[in-house]
Amino acid sequence: MLIPICNQSLTVIARSLRRSNPIFAFWIASSGLKPLLAMTAKFNFDLIIFFALSVLYLKYIPNWTKEWFNFDSFYSFFPFLIIFVVQFFKTKAVELQKTEINPTNLGLLPLITGLLFYYTGNKADMDLLSGLSLPLLFSGILLLLYGKNLFMIVLPVIILLSLSIPVLPIFRLTTPLQIFLADISAKILNFLNIGAYSLGSNIFIDKYLVTVEAGCTGVKSLSSLLVINFLLFYFKNISVFKKFLIISFSLAISFIGNIIRILLIDFYIIYNGLKGSENFHYYIGLGIFALSLLIILVINEFIEDDKIAASQ
Template sequence: SHGYLIPFVSLAVIWYKREEFFAAKKQVCQFGLVVIVMALMMHWMGAKMQQTRISLMSLILLIWGIPYYFFGWKVAKLLIFPCAYLIFCVPLNFLDALSGPLQRLATTMAHSMLVDMGIDCERVGTQLMSPYFQLNVEAPCSGLRSLLAMTALTAVYAYFTQRTFVKKWVLFLFSIPIAVAGNIGRIISIALVSITAGQQFGTGLHHDWSGYVLFTVSISLMVGFGKLLNVNYLELFKSWKKAYLNHS
């Protein structure tokens, strides 16, 4: 559902970097023509195989290859992220295969944590059974959708806030366990609310709105981890050492 916003985010990144685009040295690059031919061949192959995703990927490659040919590598380098970000608006249906494992992981972890809290609960497949509630972690509740949304959001945040290529990827990959943990927390919260306020409220109103709350918490964790990555620990250690010596 967030796919419609992705092109606007890519355009916003280009607008934000417009001064760098204007300042970049521009010249025709023949390798860009090779990229264009590769993109057109991918589209032909996708059409022959009736694989729409291949054609969509070729369109993204073509969008990157045309400026590469006319303006050169300096411009193409600046376009790598905004063009690659368009992948998030391609329906990657093969990721649906992750839904089952995510369901089982979320159910197993939620069951273990509920038992550790002293709550009488049994797990049957992807169902949590208790005298107080009966929850079925279905495919839409596997956390896959929130995982895709979280990675898309984190990609932009990491691109703008992290200084090095490695830190950008570390923060991006960190969004995956954050999203999974957020979904597990949501299941546990539904169980706890069902115990205290009744299953109708827990699996009704709380179920519908808890996702927004926990997604907000996940975003806060992502921002916090990003700030930790930007801390210069060497300078921090030196300042602590200097303060300790002055105090002594």
């Protein structure tokens, strides 16, 4: 898709410069740059730009990859995101090819901002700023090369890719959730006549101590469920209200599922002790996520069937 766009862009730029500035045209011819411009067009100058952009982030790739393909990571939804991106460009291929290329200088704002973020992040060793600079630079280059129309089409991909960059301080979100879930779990155990109390993210049950860790908050499974939902309903022609319902179901299912997970671990420790609790914790987490995913898939299918029935 980018190849014909690049050649068109270079042709338009060259013609505009030649018409507006004869001296510039003479300088190109006399300096030997004409073959160079032809060669860059042949090898797709836009792809070279995006490749140069990726080189800036080579040092971050090992750490980012480790987060993307780690099931216990908040960013473990990345494989689902790859599926979405592939499906997105397959679905939008015709629309992208028909989109008029109209480069705009509006791209200078995110481009310059992204460069400042990248420079500051590297100098101050702030991964958050360095990571946020990537979508800004990418957006600026898209606007400068292809214009607003194409940029708006691929905006969902840019947003999801921005969320997948492993630089967000997730611990600031998980810590209050850990404390809240520990408190809720202790109250439920007391309601069931099991002596328990919570202190911070710890649950004290008789002689046992259960700590609600960051992985038990459901933030990681929630991120994966939300991206899977987006993957499922983005290509459906359903109302915004129904999409909102799907997101709400995801939040509720993730929250309730992780309370059940913590309670099951508590019961396991009460009746079996600490031996084997780590493995139980891991497998019950997988089971809760699989069950939550199954419920979400059924809800999506139900809403789709409802849409088809209504149209008939």
